[in-house]
Amino acid sequence: MYQASNISFRVRDKIILRDINLNIEPGAFTAIVGPNGAGKSTLLKVMAHEHTHYHGDVTINGKAARSYSAKELAWVRAVLPQTTTVQFTFTVEQIVMLGRHGHKATQKENAAILEEVMTLTGTDHFRERNYLTLSGGEKQRVQLARVLAQVWEETVYPRYILLDEPTSSLDIAQQQLIFSLAKQVCERNIGVMAIIHDLNQAVQFADHLYFLRGGKIIAFGGAQQVFTKSNIEETFCCRVNVYHDPCNNCPYIIPERTVQQPLSISSKV
Amino acid sequence: MNLALPIREYRTAIILSALGIGLVIAVVLSLTIGAVSIPVADVAIIMLQKVGLFQNIAVDSMHEVVLSTIRIPRIIMTILIGAALGVSGAALQGLFRNPLVEPSLIGVSGGSAAAVVLMIVFGGVVIQADGWMYTILLPVLAFAGGLTATFTVLRLSNQTGRTNIAVLVLTGVAINALAGAVIGLAIFYADENQLRTFTFWTLGDLGGASWDKLMIASPLLILSSVGLIFFSPTLNALALGEAEAYHVGVDVEYTKRIVIFLSALAVGVSVSLAGMIGFIGLIVPHVIRVSFYADNRLVLPGSIIGGALLLVLSDIVARTVVSPSELPIGVVTALIGAPFFIGLLMNAKRKNEL
Numbered sequence: 001m002y003q004a005s006n007i008s009f010r011v012r013d014k015i016i017l018r019d020i021n022l023n024i025e026p027g028a029f030t031a032i033v034g035p036n037g038a039g040k041s042t043l044l045k046v047m048a049h050e051h052t053h054y055h056g057d058v059t060i061n062g063k064a065a066r067s068y069s070a071k072e073l074a075w076v077r078a079v080l081p082q083t084t085t086v087q088f089t090f091t092v093e094q095i096v097m098l099g100r101h102g103h104k105a106t107q108k109e110n111a112a113i114l115e116e117v118m119t120l121t122g123t124d125h126f127r128e129r130n131y132l133t134l135s136g137g138e139k140q141r142v143q144l145a146r147v148l149a150q151v152w153e154e155t156v157y158p159r160y161i162l163l164d165e166p167t168s169s170l171d172i173a174q175q176q177l178i179f180s181l182a183k184q185v186c187e188r189n190i191g192v193m194a195i196i197h198d199l200n201q202a203v204q205f206a207d208h209l210y211f212l213r214g215g216k217i218i219a220f221g222g223a224q225q226v227f228t229k230s231n232i233e234e235t236f237c238c239r240v241n242v243y244h245d246p247c248n249n250c251p252y253i254i255p256e257r258t259v260q261q262p263l264s265i266s267s268k269v
Numbered sequence: 270m271n272l273a274l275p276i277r278e279y280r281t282a283i284i285l286s287a288l289g290i291g292l293v294i295a296v297v298l299s300l301t302i303g304a305v306s307i308p309v310a311d312v313a314i315i316m317l318q319k320v321g322l323f324q325n326i327a328v329d330s331m332h333e334v335v336l337s338t339i340r341i342p343r344i345i346m347t348i349l350i351g352a353a354l355g356v357s358g359a360a361l362q363g364l365f366r367n368p369l370v371e372p373s374l375i376g377v378s379g380g381s382a383a384a385v386v387l388m389i390v391f392g393g394v395v396i397q398a399d400g401w402m403y404t405i406l407l408p409v410l411a412f413a414g415g416l417t418a419t420f421t422v423l424r425l426s427n428q429t430g431r432t433n434i435a436v437l438v439l440t441g442v443a444i445n446a447l448a449g450a451v452i453g454l455a456i457f458y459a460d461e462n463q464l465r466t467f468t469f470w471t472l473g474d475l476g477g478a479s480w481d482k483l484m485i486a487s488p489l490l491i492l493s494s495v496g497l498i499f500f501s502p503t504l505n506a507l508a509l510g511e512a513e514a515y516h517v518g519v520d521v522e523y524t525k526r527i528v529i530f531l532s533a534l535a536v537g538v539s540v541s542l543a544g545m546i547g548f549i550g551l552i553v554p555h556v557i558r559v560s561f562y563a564d565n566r567l568v569l570p571g572s573i574i575g576g577a578l579l580l581v582l583s584d585i586v587a588r589t590v591v592s593p594s595e596l597p598i599g600v601v602t603a604l605i606g607a608p609f610f611i612g613l614l615m616n617a618k619r620k621n622e623l
Binding site: 048050069070071073074075077078079081084085086087088089090091094095098099101102103146150 | 363366367368502503505506508509510512513515516517518519520521558562563564
């Protein structure tokens with residue numbers, strides 16, 4: 001279990017997160033949704049132990065995150081950022097191999113892992129290409145392969161991956177692909193936490209859902225149970241209607257086309 | 270399908286061996302050429318006699334003296350300095366994720382030059398180009414000045430326990446500007462003779478090599494250069510960005526401190542031995558990247574051998590073209606390196622590889 005308990009985080013006087021409790025279960029997909037500026041990315045950085053001056057406790061598999069070294073953290077959790085800029089010309093294969101950086105494994109073991117994650121993500125057929133020449137979708141699949149390579153080995157302890165809006169600049173096919181892969185790897189005793197912008201995608205893939213607003217958790221629970229009109233409207237301050245999609249057997253929302261006061265630049269500001 | 274990896278490992282080994290062979294040829298060439306030209310066979314025999322072989326073969330005793338007191342210490346110093354400058358440039362470019370970085374950016378060269386010029390102009394003593402002041406005092410001052418500047422830069426760019434790279438680059442620029450001002454001011458007050466001493470010092474000089482100096486300098490140069498090589502995989506991970514490198518298990522702060530310290534040590538010792546030799550730290554890593562590939566496990570060792578190779582070749586040219594006099598080494602490295610580098614760049618641009 002990857003747990004955050006009573007997390008508060010402030011930058012100077014501004015409180016970014018207040019009293020957050022969050023669990024990522026191995027084998028499950030946990031999604032976090034919330035409006036811009038809700039503190040989602042900050043929460044992810046605290047969970048990843050990138051921000052260290054938080055109050056409260058983050059524990060990974062029962063041990064405080066603070067007591068892990070950088071290398072030990074790399075054995076239990078991997079992080080996929082929104083975009084990754086790479087300086088210098090590395091090949092796709094070299095990038096994926098960087099996921100194995102913190103591991104003591106033989107070259108043969110690493111090569112086998114590389115093969116599996118590259119096949120899974122469909123990046124194996126352009127392994128020799130220069131990473132900088134790839135399209136946005138291909139780049140993100142390569143980064144996902146790198147993240148998976150980091151936590152691929154079946155170990156006695158569960159591993160986790162944290163995804164920070166990993167699909168923000170991708171087309172819908174690529175978006176679905178990234179989330180499907182993340183969902184699929186949960187079977188390997190991996191817990192997934194993802195920040196997702198698209199609510200319909202969140203409810204489609206997530207087992208657990210957290211609504212975050214103003215640094216506080218508004219609601220959480222089983223994805224389909226908490227995916228209610230009231231929770232969504234309270235979190236996003238936007239009128240929505242929730243419907244049921246019989247094909248996916250899953251709820252979905254359509255925002256209401258609200259007729260507010262006519263938009264005028266002065267009143268908006 | 271799994272062959273892809275071993276082939277790459279092979280490729281690195283092949284490239285490094287080829288560079289190594291090139292270096293050996295250049296070294297032998299350098300040992301034979303000079304005011305006294307010594308045949309290759311004699312060079313080989315004398316070298317082997319040094320390790321206890323072929324003791325019964327007689328060789329020209331003057332050749333032996335020239336080699337063991339002048340050329341061999343000089344070639345060792347040349348190799349070590351070229352290697353140190355090359356690898357510290359490669360490591361800093363990797364650390365800062367910026368291909369424009371060269372060792373002077375962290376203030377080493379500027380600090381060294383400022384310390385040296387202050388001593389020459391305001392030291393109150395006349396410094397002869399071959400006196401003990403020039404050979405002992407200036408190197409020590411250069412080293413102290415270089416390290417002081419680097420630690421100032423590091424200290425100023427410390428932000429709540431982390432080294433902020435953007436601040437570090439800017440402070441480096443500022444410290445270099447300050448050093449430049451100090452140098453300018455000193456030059457303003459300098460007389461003809463002092464000016465000449467300083468100018469030659471800034472152009473670099475490998476002529477001062479001796480076994481005594483090497484005894485002190487070579488452990489430091491070898492330690493720092495080899496130490497940097499161990500960071501090659503870590504620098505690869507840093508190419509993803511600092512946060513991402515941390516995510517894959519890199520202790521980023523530790524890496525920054527050690528890499529900067531080792532680079533400052535390598536460059537500081539080099540500058541103190543041979544004055545300012547620009548260009549190698551900037552260009553050699555690029556030549557390796559453009560000619561082959563950007564994996565730091567190749568670029569760092571490649572820059573060690575490549576830096577040594579470029580400096581040995583430059584030294585041959587410097588010693589021969591205006592013989593018996595010598596061209597300043599810094600002039601030659603740029604004269605040889607720049608056109609070669611431009612050629613490589615044009616080629617890479619055509620192939621759209623940049």
